[in-house]
Amino acid sequence: xxxxxxxxxxxxxxxxxxxxxxxxxxxxxxxxxxxxxxxxxxxxxxxxxxxxxxxxxxxxxxxxxxxxxxxxxxxxxxxxxxxxxxxxxxxxxxxxxxxxxxxxxxxxxxxxxxxxxxxxxxxxxxxxxxxxxxxxxxxxxxxxxxxxxxxxxxxxxxxxxxxxxxxxxxxxxxxxxxxxxxxxxxxxxxxxxxxxxxxxxxxxxxxxxxxxxxxxxxxxxxxxxxxxxxxxxxxxxxxxxxxxxxxxxxxxxxxxxxxxxxxxxxxxxxxxxxxxxxxxxxx
Amino acid sequence: xxxxxxxxxxxxxxxxxxxxxxxxxxxxxxxxxxxxxxxxxxxxxxxxxxxxxxxxxxxxxxxxxxxxxxxxxxxxxxxxxxxxxxxxxxxxxxxxxxxxxxxxxxxxxxxxxxxxxxxxxxxxxxxxxxxxxxxxxxxxxxxxxxxxxxxxxxxxxxxxxxxxxxxxxxxxxxxxxxxxxxxxxxxxxxxxxxxxxxxxxxxxxxxxxxxxxxxxxxxxxxxxxxxxxxxxxxxxxxxxxxxxxxxxxxxxxxxxxxxxxxxxxxxxxxxxxxxxxxxxxxxxxxxxxxxxxxxxxxxxxxxxxxxxxxxxxxxxxxxxxxxxxxxxxxxxxxxxxxxxxxxxxxxxxxxxxxxxxxxxxxxxxxxxxxxxxxxxxx
Amino acid sequence: xxxxxxxxxxxxxxxxxxxxxxxxxxxxxxxxxxxxxxxxxxxxxxxxxxxxxxxxxxxxxxxxxxxxxxxxxxxxxxxxxxxxxxxxxxxxxxxxxxxxxxxxxxxxxxxxxxxxxxxxxxxxxxxxxxxxxxxxxxxxxxxxxxxxxxxxxxxxxxxxxxxxxxxxxxxxxxxxxxxxxxxxxxxxxxxxxxxxxxxxxxxxxxxxxxxxxxxxxxxxxxxxxxxxxxxxxxxxxxxxxxxxxxxxxxxxxxxxxxxxxxxxxxxxxxxxxxxxxxxxxxxxxxxxx
Numbered sequence: 001x002x003x004x005x006x007x008x009x010x011x012x013x014x015x016x017x018x019x020x021x022x023x024x025x026x027x028x029x030x031x032x033x034x035x036x037x038x039x040x041x042x043x044x045x046x047x048x049x050x051x052x053x054x055x056x057x058x059x060x061x062x063x064x065x066x067x068x069x070x071x072x073x074x075x076x077x078x079x080x081x082x083x084x085x086x087x088x089x090x091x092x093x094x095x096x097x098x099x100x101x102x103x104x105x106x107x108x109x110x111x112x113x114x115x116x117x118x119x120x121x122x123x124x125x126x127x128x129x130x131x132x133x134x135x136x137x138x139x140x141x142x143x144x145x146x147x148x149x150x151x152x153x154x155x156x157x158x159x160x161x162x163x164x165x166x167x168x169x170x171x172x173x174x175x176x177x178x179x180x181x182x183x184x185x186x187x188x189x190x191x192x193x194x195x196x197x198x199x200x201x202x203x204x205x206x207x208x209x210x211x212x213x214x215x216x217x218x219x220x221x222x223x224x225x226x227x228x229x230x231x232x233x234x235x236x237x238x239x240x241x242x243x244x245x246x247x248x249x250x251x252x253x254x255x256x257x258x259x260x261x262x263x264x265x266x267x268x269x270x271x272x273x274x275x276x277x278x279x280x281x282x283x
Numbered sequence: 284x285x286x287x288x289x290x291x292x293x294x295x296x297x298x299x300x301x302x303x304x305x306x307x308x309x310x311x312x313x314x315x316x317x318x319x320x321x322x323x324x325x326x327x328x329x330x331x332x333x334x335x336x337x338x339x340x341x342x343x344x345x346x347x348x349x350x351x352x353x354x355x356x357x358x359x360x361x362x363x364x365x366x367x368x369x370x371x372x373x374x375x376x377x378x379x380x381x382x383x384x385x386x387x388x389x390x391x392x393x394x395x396x397x398x399x400x401x402x403x404x405x406x407x408x409x410x411x412x413x414x415x416x417x418x419x420x421x422x423x424x425x426x427x428x429x430x431x432x433x434x435x436x437x438x439x440x441x442x443x444x445x446x447x448x449x450x451x452x453x454x455x456x457x458x459x460x461x462x463x464x465x466x467x468x469x470x471x472x473x474x475x476x477x478x479x480x481x482x483x484x485x486x487x488x489x490x491x492x493x494x495x496x497x498x499x500x501x502x503x504x505x506x507x508x509x510x511x512x513x514x515x516x517x518x519x520x521x522x523x524x525x526x527x528x529x530x531x532x533x534x535x536x537x538x539x540x541x542x543x544x545x546x547x548x549x550x551x552x553x554x555x556x557x558x559x560x561x562x563x564x565x566x567x568x569x570x571x572x573x574x575x576x577x578x579x580x581x582x583x584x585x586x587x588x589x590x591x592x593x594x595x596x597x598x599x600x601x602x603x604x605x606x607x608x609x610x611x612x613x614x615x616x617x618x619x620x621x622x623x624x625x626x627x628x629x630x631x632x633x634x635x636x637x638x639x640x641x642x643x644x645x646x647x648x649x650x651x652x653x654x655x656x657x658x659x660x661x
Numbered sequence: 662x663x664x665x666x667x668x669x670x671x672x673x674x675x676x677x678x679x680x681x682x683x684x685x686x687x688x689x690x691x692x693x694x695x696x697x698x699x700x701x702x703x704x705x706x707x708x709x710x711x712x713x714x715x716x717x718x719x720x721x722x723x724x725x726x727x728x729x730x731x732x733x734x735x736x737x738x739x740x741x742x743x744x745x746x747x748x749x750x751x752x753x754x755x756x757x758x759x760x761x762x763x764x765x766x767x768x769x770x771x772x773x774x775x776x777x778x779x780x781x782x783x784x785x786x787x788x789x790x791x792x793x794x795x796x797x798x799x800x801x802x803x804x805x806x807x808x809x810x811x812x813x814x815x816x817x818x819x820x821x822x823x824x825x826x827x828x829x830x831x832x833x834x835x836x837x838x839x840x841x842x843x844x845x846x847x848x849x850x851x852x853x854x855x856x857x858x859x860x861x862x863x864x865x866x867x868x869x870x871x872x873x874x875x876x877x878x879x880x881x882x883x884x885x886x887x888x889x890x891x892x893x894x895x896x897x898x899x900x901x902x903x904x905x906x907x908x909x910x911x912x913x914x915x916x917x918x919x920x921x922x923x924x925x926x927x928x929x930x931x932x933x934x935x936x937x938x939x940x941x942x943x944x945x946x947x948x949x950x
Contacts, residue, residue: 003853007764008776011757011820015779019791019817022798026790029797060660078694085691097691099929104698106871106925108878110895111914114902115701118708118911122536125704141476144522155701158694187683209785216787218881223902227480227521230659233789238659240793240885242378242484243652244385250797253790260786345890350900370890371735373900383889386800390807390889 030250040247048251057235061255064231067146068214071153075161075210076203078154083165083202087172098166105159113152113223120148120224144226152220157213161206168202168277169195201277208267212260232256341581343368344588347380347391349571350527354604361591367584375526376482384409384576392579393588397569399485399643401440402433404574410439411575417586420593420611428570428610432642440572441589444598444607447630447638448486448567451532451547452539455556463563464494467539468517475520477538479528484655485641486567487514490541493564499639502646511654518661532557544627548606559627561634568630568638570610602628702918709911730912739894740916746808746893747876750815754872757816758823759865762831763857765824783821791817792885799886807888814882819872826871826932830864863931870928874921 030049032042051057086097104112119126120143127140142148176198180190196203218233225231232252239249268275350373358369372391374380377400384394385407396404404410415421421429421441428442450467454460456477459470467490471478480487489499491510501507522537531537532550540546547559573589575582591597598609599617606622608629615623622628630638710722730736765773795814796806804810838860842852880895887896894913901910 003763003767003849003857005764005768007760008768008772009764011761011824012776012779014757014820015783015817018795018813019779019783022791022794025798025801026794056657056660078697081687081690082694085687088687095933100695101698102929103922103925104702106874107702107921108880108895108914108917110878110880110898111705111918112701114898114910114914115705117902118704119701123534155697158698212785213787216789218789219899222899227518227524227659230661233787234659235656236789236793238656240796241382242376243656244378244382245652246797249793253793256787256790264785347889370738372889372892373735375900383806386796386806389805 026250026253029247030254032247032250034245034247048247049254051248052251052255057252060230060232060235061259064215064233065259067150067153067231068211071150071157071214072161072207072211074150074154075158076207079158079161079165079206080203083162084169086162086166087169101159101162109156110219110223112156113220116148116152116155116224117143120151143224144228146225146229148224148226149217149221149229149231152224153214153217156220157210160209160213164202164205164209165199166202168199168205172198201271201274204267204271208263211263215259216256339583340365340367340587341584342366343370344581344584345369345390345392346371346588347384347394347576348373349395350375352395352571352601352605354600357592357597357601360597361588365584365587365591367588369588378483381407381409389578390580391576392581392585394574394576395443395571396440396574397571397641398431398433398440399569399641401572401574402643403648405434405439409577411577411579411582412438413441413575413589414586417583418590418593420590423593423595423611423613425610425612431570432640434572440574441593442570442610443573443592444602444605444609445568445570446544446607447561447627448481448489448541448543448569449559449561450490450539450541451550451557451559453532453535453554453556454558455554456535456538461539461558461560463560464490464566465564467541467560467562468494468513470539471517471520474538476522477536478517478521478540479523479525479531479537480517480521480541481543482524482526484651485643485647487541487658488651488654489567489641490514490562491517493562493566496564499565499567500642500647502644502650504650507650507654511657514654514658515661518658524659543607545606548625548628561627561630561638565637565639567641568635569641571607705911705914705918709908709915711908711911726908726912730909730916733909735892735897736894736909736913738890739892739897742808742891743877743893743895746811746815747873749808749812750819750876751869751873753812753816754819754823755865755869758820758868759827759861761820761824762827763853765828766831780821780824783817788818788879788881792882795882796885805888806886807891810886810888811883811891811893812876814886815876815879819875822875823865823868823872826868827861827864830861830932834860863934867928867931870924870931874924878917878921 028042029040031044031046032040033045033047035041086094086101089097118124120140121127122139122141122143124140127136130136130140131138142151172195176194177190180194181187185193216233217231218237221229221231221234222237225234232255236249236252236256239245239252243249271277344367346369348371353371358371361367362369374383377397380394380396381400381404384391384404394404394410401410415437418441421437424442428445429437431442434440450461452461457470457474459466461467461470488507488510491513492501492506493499494513495506495509497503497506497510501510523531526542528537528540528542529546529550532540532547533553535554544559544561547557550557551559573592575585575589579585592601593611595609595611595613596617598611598614601607602609602614603619603622606625606628609618626634709726710724711726761776765776768776791814795810798804799806799810839852839856842856843849847855877893878895879893880899883893883896884899887893892900894917898910898913901907
């Protein structure tokens with residue numbers, strides 16, 4: 001009963017044409033050879049990937065993986081207690097509090113990142129404050145370093161960690177916790193043996209949702225990273241926009257996709273049947 | 284300063300555009316050879332450049348330019364006199380402009396490439412061959428800026444202004460006096476984290492080449508490799524790679540910036556102790572040029588604008604805004620004497636003789652881009 | 662009903678069960694995180710009123726940069742472009758996404774999983790990858806860069822978002838009203854228009870608003886596929902940042918923030934009201950029965 005099935009066709013076609021097909025083009029470019037500006041010889045050349053397999057570029061991937069890992073862990077450490085706090089409010093406040101997390105998330109990533117330029121710069125409020133209070137004795141020198149980029153990505157993607165965690169914790173059957181406490185487990189034991197495993201899919205989902213965008217980040221390193229931060233995102237945009245070496249840029253991007261796919265496979269494998277539970281929290 | 288000109292009544296009628304061009308040509312000819320021709324002149328070819336635009340000028344013009352590169356009054360003045368609506372989009376580097384244009388960005392009429400990029404763009408077929416008949420004021424350009432190696436015969440470009448790529452430093456924050464590339468590189472560890480460099484492969488690599496005594500345009504892989512080593516040594520001390528360092532130089536977050544002369548002129552307005560250095564070893568002298576994009580929707584307006592911008596008065600107006608030297612004879616008459624005598628805007632002859640013009644070719648570009656990726660990733 | 666009552670008790674149990682220190686720590690942490698989330702936004706707003714031309718230094722309260730920004734033709738053009746491309750994207754995404762969500766109710770499991778896979782991929786793929794893939798495809802095929810390209814690239818993410826929102830809404834929606842209408846002889850179309858759609862409308866509106874804000878704020882996709890004279894506002898800001906800081910940026914930031922926050926708030930209110938209404942309908946039915 002109800003609406004006809006072909007209703008999904010327009011969206012389907014749209015996605016295939018404008019999402020899947022362009023990715024195909026990108027694959028084609030990565031298998032090509034650059035012959036001067038915008039002259040690309042297509043074919044099945046492995047040149048770009050051979051070029052990619054060089055410590056110079058592999059280090060860039062490594063730096064990016066490290067940053068994304070630290071960023072994800074940071075989001076997890078900040079986000080889990082926060083999600084727990086949110087999920088354990090009475091429902092009257094819970095909606096409002098949760099909504100207050102959504103609002104910054106949907107506002108412009110660019111503006112939110114840019115705001116850290118204002119906050120972190122040498123002559124800015126944080127620097128003055130820290131010097132006055134005596135935490136540092138020279139102007140704050142964190143802007144245009146990897147530290148600033150880390151702060152930026154954690155700030156930008158924290159909500160993405162919080163959402164699935166919140167859902168997971170909220171859906172958790174509290175009686176199990178009660179039971180555990182009744183049976184004599186300490187708070188920590190309860191947490192480790194009951195809460196954590198129960199919310200595990202949420203943790204995995206949150207990590208996946210933050211790690212992947214952090215890997216592909218381009219805006220944050222450009223604005224906050226200065227000269228010292230050159231990540232995969234910066235490399236891709238450099239190759240596409242400055243060096244105008246599209247085949248190589250495509251290959252670097254393929255590397256990124258490869259990492260992404262590996263992560264997704266790991267995610268699905270580790271969670272197994274609970275993957276639905278984790279993904280469901282996205283809904 | 285210059286108030287907006289009141290356009291005489293005869294110039295407001297459509298046919299008067301030709302008249303105005305004729306008048307503009309007449310002013311130019313006045314400076315050049317003392318003849319006077321006033322009033323609407325039809326297309327009578329003259330040896331020093333003919334006077335009228337053969338076609339009607341369109342009513343809008345789209346300019347693709349560097350940011351802050353034209354006096355705020357320049358466009359409104361042109362708009363008013365020619366009844367043309369101008370829109371401007373900006374790019375932060377030549378390579379950005381090339382990428383966008385080559386990717387098929389249609390709709391731009393004018394673009395402002397630096398010399399070496401003119402050659403690249405022309406080879407890529409991105410530029411329209413200029414109709415000199417529509418740019419009689421070309422004759423006003425000083426001969427040393429015409430017919431340069433990147434565009435013999437000025438088929439694709441007309442010089443807009445020129446400048447040098449050296450470095451500026453805050454003499455109140457840097458204790459040493461700096462005069463050469465050697466100083467620039469040597470002092471970097473001492474002022475670590477206080478350096479910025481341009482986001483431009485040829486200019487940064489070039490600075491190292493010049494310091495090592497090689498040609499700015501070297502395509503010898505060994506020389507490039509040595510230069511790469513030098514810039515890699517510099518990298519840890521660099522705060523930002525950017526073509527906009529004015530703010531950080533003014534605020535003192537940066538002490539030393541590898542940049543163009545005009546930028547420091549601007550910085551010095553707020554930080555009087557900022558000095559610009561044309562390094563002793565020599566460096567690049569470049570011209571930025573007006574070029575018309577192939578397939579431009581408004582070619583007549585584009586030609587008219589180029590011609591109009593070559594007037595000494597307009598050149599002077601722009602120079603006083605962006606601090607890059609004008610290229611047209613007779614500019615001094617309209618120029619603030621302090622700027623006319625400023626050696627960072629108008630380097631003296633003995634300095635100019637040590638400067639090189641960038642000469643692009645595929646190897647040149649490739650070697651520098653490779654060095655640049657290493658630099659950025661370091 | 663009883664399940665949530667249990668939960669409330671459990672919560673209170675957690676609270677009162679001697680875990681006072683933990684609770685207090687959690688609360689403090691929560692407060693700090695909110696400060697962390699909102700402080701930067703606040704800073705941007707404050708600095709928009711900064712008198713100084715040098716962005717880093719505070720020099721007193723002033724409204725002058727609002728005037729300057731408004732007078733800047735490039736910024737005005739960017740605002741216009743952002744507004745109409747975002748509107749187009751929102752409309753497109755809403756139509757496609759709503760249709761998809763409706764159709765998905767009745768497809769087989771395999772199709773639905775495949776479609777879901779598409780949605781997730783669209784959501785999770787880093788924007789940069791999508792941006793350069795689109796750029797390469799468009800240039801090769803000859804599709805001009807500009808507003809059309811912008812709308813197309815933005816719509817991919819937005820279709821996924823709208824589909825998900827609508828699916829959630831449809832899942833929570835009570836079908837009995839639709840069934841009743843059908844039983845009473847209404848055509849599929851009439852049922853849709855008079856029964857389903859009114860219930861969906863808040864969710865549809867919310868989806869459209871969220872799609873609008875996503876597109877309005879987008880910078881990565883737009884950077885790569887915008888063309889001459891069609892630079893959306895965020896790309897202008899991004900380029901401006903590469904040219905150097907300027908107080909006008911703060912003004913633009915505040916304006917953008919205001920617009921998007923308003924839209925988000927309205928969207929959320931609509932979604933909540935839709936939930937409550939369906940809960941109320943359910944409650945009414947239960948009491949009727």
